Amino acid sequence: MRPWEWPRRFEPAVDMEEQARCYQAVLETFWHEPWFYGMYWWKWFSDLERGGARHPGFTPRRKPAEKLLAEWYRRPPPHL
Numbered sequence: 001m002r003p004w005e006w007p008r009r010f011e012p013a014v015d016m017e018e019q020a021r022c023y024q025a026v027l028e029t030f031w032h033e034p035w036f037y038g039m040y041w042w043k044w045f046s047d048l049e050r051g052g053a054r055h056p057g058f059t060p061r062r063k064p065a066e067k068l069l070a071e072w073y074r075r076p077p078p079h080l
Helices: 016-030 064-073
Strands: none
Touching: 016 064
16 A cells, blocks of 8 residues: 555555455556566565565565466566
């Protein structure tokens, strides 16, 4: 809702299923556009300990959204 606010000043934590559905909607919408070659997903930390069901932040690491991204990015681009 307000990703610029950190530490989180609101609750509840990220809804992981909603996060995955939003990622899915973006990829379904733009995947076939000739200008779309991917996008930056907020917030992917280099720290491998962050993420997972107990992590309340926006990272998709070890959440359903990560699996969804892997499935989409394994596909060949339709416009190449």
